[in-house]
Amino acid sequence: MATVVALPLPALPSGWSADKDFKVVGKVTQDHATQRTIEPVGPHFLAHARRARHKRTFSEDDR
Amino acid sequence: MSEKKAAPAPGDRVVIGLTFGNSNSSIAHTVDDKAEVIANEDGDRQIPTILSYVEGEEYYGQQAKNFLVRNPQNTVAYFRDFLGKDFKSIDPTHNHASAHPQEASGTVSFTIKDKEGEEADPSTLPVSEISARYLRRLVGSASDYLGKKVTSAVITIPTNFAEKQKAALVAAAGEADLEVLQLISEPVAAVLAYDARPEGEISDKIVVVADLGGTRSDVSVVASRGGMYTILATAHDYEFAGFALDKILMDHFAKEFLKKHGGKDPRDNARSLAKLKQESEATKKALSLGNNASFSVESLSEGVDFASTINRLRYETIARTVFEGFNRLVESVVKKAGLDVLDVDEVILSGGTSHTPRIAANLGYIFPKTTTILAPSTTPTAINPSELQTRGAALQASLIQEYEADDIDQSTHAAVTTVPHVNNAIGVVSLSESGEEVFIPIVQPETAVPARRTVHVAAPKDGGDVLVKIVEGNTHIKVTKPEPKANGDSKAAKVEDAADSDEDSDFSDDEEEEEEEKREKVWKIGSTLAEAAIRGVKKGGKVEVTINVNADLTVVVTTREIGAKGGVRGTISA
Ligand SMILES: Nc1ncnc2c1ncn2[C@@H]1O[C@H](COP(=O)(O)OP(=O)(O)OP(=O)(O)O)[C@@H](O)[C@H]1O
Ligand SMILES: [Mg+2]
Numbered sequence: 001m002a003t004v005v006a007l008p009l010p011a012l013p014s015g016w017s018a019d020k021d022f023k024v025v026g027k028v029t030q031d032h033a034t035q036r037t038i039e040p041v042g043p044h045f046l047a048h049a050r051r052a053r054h055k056r057t058f059s060e061d062d063r
Numbered sequence: 064m065s066e067k068k069a070a071p072a073p074g075d076r077v078v079i080g081l082t083f084g085n086s087n088s089s090i091a092h093t094v095d096d097k098a099e100v101i102a103n104e105d106g107d108r109q110i111p112t113i114l115s116y117v118e119g120e121e122y123y124g125q126q127a128k129n130f131l132v133r134n135p136q137n138t139v140a141y142f143r144d145f146l147g148k149d150f151k152s153i154d155p156t157h158n159h160a161s162a163h164p165q166e167a168s169g170t171v172s173f174t175i176k177d178k179e180g181e182e183a184d185p186s187t188l189p190v191s192e193i194s195a196r197y198l199r200r201l202v203g204s205a206s207d208y209l210g211k212k213v214t215s216a217v218i219t220i221p222t223n224f225a226e227k228q229k230a231a232l233v234a235a236a237g238e239a240d241l242e243v244l245q246l247i248s249e250p251v252a253a254v255l256a257y258d259a260r261p262e263g264e265i266s267d268k269i270v271v272v273a274d275l276g277g278t279r280s281d282v283s284v285v286a287s288r289g290g291m292y293t294i295l296a297t298a299h300d301y302e303f304a305g306f307a308l309d310k311i312l313m314d315h316f317a318k319e320f321l322k323k324h325g326g327k328d329p330r331d332n333a334r335s336l337a338k339l340k341q342e343s344e345a346t347k348k349a350l351s352l353g354n355n356a357s358f359s360v361e362s363l364s365e366g367v368d369f370a371s372t373i374n375r376l377r378y379e380t381i382a383r384t385v386f387e388g389f390n391r392l393v394e395s396v397v398k399k400a401g402l403d404v405l406d407v408d409e410v411i412l413s414g415g416t417s418h419t420p421r422i423a424a425n426l427g428y429i430f431p432k433t434t435t436i437l438a439p440s441t442t443p444t445a446i447n448p449s450e451l452q453t454r455g456a457a458l459q460a461s462l463i464q465e466y467e468a469d470d471i472d473q474s475t476h477a478a479v480t481t482v483p484h485v486n487n488a489i490g491v492v493s494l495s496e497s498g499e500e501v502f503i504p505i506v507q508p509e510t511a512v513p514a515r516r517t518v519h520v521a522a523p524k525d526g527g528d529v530l531v532k533i534v535e536g537n538t539h540i541k542v543t544k545p546e547p548k549a550n551g552d553s554k555a556a557k558v559e560d561a562a563d564s565d566e567d568s569d570f571s572d573d574e575e576e577e578e579e580e581k582r583e584k585v586w587k588i589g590s591t592l593a594e595a596a597i598r599g600v601k602k603g604g605k606v607e608v609t610i611n612v613n614a615d616l617t618v619v620v621t622t623r624e625i626g627a628k629g630g631v632r633g634t635i636s637a
Contacts, residue, residue: 002517003517007520008523008524009492009493009494009520009521009522009530010529011528012596016530018594018595018596020631020633021595021631022633023593024633026592026593027592027637028535028612028637029616029637032485032486033484033485033616035483035484036481036482037481038291038480038481038482039247039251039291039294040247040474040479041247041251041459042462044265046474052479053473053474
């Protein structure tokens with residue numbers, strides 16, 4: 001279930017290089033997040049709760 | 064949870080969804096994962112939350128409501144909000160025309176004659192007992208309909224129900240021999256009812272739920288993210304609700320009656336007033352469907368019959384202040400959530416009063432055209448607003464009926480439900496037609512983590528090596544004011560930030576200003592988190608970008624050319 005975007009990505013600037021073609025520049029810090037309460041309702045919450053309680057990731061859950 | 068009897072084993076449960084309002088209640092169950100609302104033995108799906116005793120015989124629902132005219136002192140109505148409350152803190156406004164609440168043995172109680180015989184003593188019953196008796200009738204109806212004894216329910220509650228109120232409701236249900244599987248929020252039940260439709264697509268959206276009932280209006284802003292719901296803000300109002308619309312029609316017809324017949328004001332006599340109220344409510348409901356409605360009461364005052372009609376336009380004119388109240392309430396809660404009307408994708412109209420076409424139309428004026436207003440008069444496929452909550456509750460009941468009570472408790476515990484939500488969006492940078500950098504959101508703001516989202520983005524037309532730049536993003540509202548038309552061609556438009564612009568949106572029928580300012584939501588690119596390269600993408604190729612935000616805010620990026628081997632994976636530690 002992926003969204004499709006028509007606007008193209010830019011071309012790679014010449015001279016760009018990184019180990020394994022991936023470069024970390026910043027991070028999402030705690031002050032970029034707020035603790036809130038998800039409503040314990042619906043099938044997607046149940047999947048979330050199941051992952052949380054069994055400490056499973058999305059991909060482990062997919063299998 | 065229930066102290067009286069052992070709860071049924073999960074495999075033995077028969078479950079329903081139940082809404083228990085101050086005005087109406089309803090019951091629903093699921094058939095093949097679809098919610099169906101159950102009609103009681105009177106054929107009602109909206110069952111008035113009223114209990115009445117005549118000669119020791121107990122009546123509930125519409126039959127009890129009919130007794131408000133002839134037997135008000137032994138009829139108990141509008142009591143749900145008194146459960147679990149101190150007498151000092153209740154508002155008895157709506158109980159004037161039926162049994163009055165009083166303080167007895169430290170709780171809100173009603174004194175009514177519930178036993179047969181002239182000389183039988185009246186009983187003073189706490190609101191918990193009234194609730195239990197009423198709930199027992201609902202469960203009885205559901206059991207009759209299903210042909211099996213209903214054992215358990217998911218019940219909806221307002222978002223501002225306190226712990227004591229919740230406990231009192233669970234206890235009253237227990238008295239009625241009903242296991243409460245879970246109490247869920249009314250607005251969330253409404254969102255779930257929509258999302259569970261076969262055609263319902265799970266997407267990331269901001270939803271406003273306007274629950275307009277009989278004695279109260281409750282509005283919530285819900286961030287719906289991949290089928291998970293977070294309430295961002297709520298507002299409650301006890302002034303603008305269905306009863307206020309009844310009152311307007313009551314005053315209207317009382318005045319008409321006096322003009323025509325003179326004599327005593329029907330509002331000064333309890334029985335006349337009850338008749339006036341009953342028929343005004345019926346007229347109000349008829350006006351939701353037709354352009355004209357009749358009003359007719361036998362022996363309205365001093366034995367004089369009265370019949371009249373009213374058209375919708377007249378009604379909408381005299382009820383305008385109430386309708387404006389609904390709009391203000393909705394606007395206030397959007398603001399409280401720190402959002403703009405442009406951020407709202409959907410408005411779900413819930414509750415009986417939401418059948419009113421003018422209310423849906425007025426809300427349409429405060430939101431942009433891109434906002435879907437889900438009401439019967441605006442969207443043909445809208446779900447009956449009176450049934451949304453009970454449908455959502457039934458769906459939830461069927462989802463959890465197999466769970467042990469302990470599992471349900473654990474899953475709904477704060478350790479599982481309270482999680483970080485990202486403040487900013489996370490996405491990639493694309494190029495607009497004019498070659499400018501634009502933000503493409505992948506994970507929306509207010510998404511609970513852990514979260515995973517995937518997009519497919521076009522590569523440059525000719526393919527080649529592609530830059531996947533992962534950035535944070537945020538929105539702001541751009542306001543474009545048209546220049547005064549004085550100098551003819553006025554292409555130069557003034558742009559200013561809307562942060563503190565006053566948004567007194569006018570939903571009235573007054574003539575609109577010729578030149579309206581243009582407000583739009585635009586994404587701003589924030590700080591860069593990471594960069595990745597996808598090399599040698601073929602002409603016309605597409606790139607898949609998946610973002611996983613873990614519970615500790617670590618971001619894992621996976622990206623590859625669709626249909627090609629390999630790809631890049633990287634981790635941005637928090
Ligand atoms: N078709 C209709 N058109 C207009 N109003 C309606 C319609 N149907 C029901 N109502 C009104 O809706 C109100 C009841 O709303 P609802 O059934 O959502 O009750 P509730 O949640 O129990 O109310 P509350 O707890 O606020 O008292 C009443 O004022 C009723 O007159
Ligand atoms: Mg309600």
